[in-house]
Amino acid sequence: MKVLVVDDYATMRRIVRNLLTQIGMTDVEEASDGITALQRLRENKYGLVISDDNMEPMTGLQLLKEIRNDSKLKGTPFIMVTAESSTEKVIAAKQAGVNNYIVKPFNAETLKQKMESVLGIF
Template structure:
């Protein structure tokens, strides 16, 4: 399985990569912005996107909407990562078609269960 990790903080990308490796996922692409993620999705065959919500200039939610609005990536599993657990954010992400939602901080076990839930 190939995972695209999208976060504007290199440290968070590294943490996510390390957690993925801990649960046995070693094929990881990284993107430092929503725009970079969209470019990588054009050329890379990715099985799952894990994206931070709070990014500039394209937020994780805007990235999600673009992924869902493209026929080629419409059904791509997408997990949103955020530090905020506000109900309205969860609802907004669900409306936009998010596959699952993780609130920071989280463990490798939490990540594994969220991935298992979206990948079947």
């Protein structure tokens, strides 16, 4: 399964990629912002998007809304990653159709559990 990791920090993209590799997911692509991610999603089929929320010029929440409003992409599983665990952020993401939510920092086991709950794999 192909996974798209979206984060504006290259270090964080590398960390998430490494965690995915640890749990056996090796078909991983990256995007440095929501606009690039949306272009990639429209060009390729991904089984999962793991996106940071706090990005410019398009936030993870905006990316999620764009995906959910696109008839071809709306079913794509989406896990939001954020440093903020405020109730408002979680509620906004849930209302927009996020499949799961991960608060930084996290480890491979946490990522695996979230992916399992969303995809039913592992």
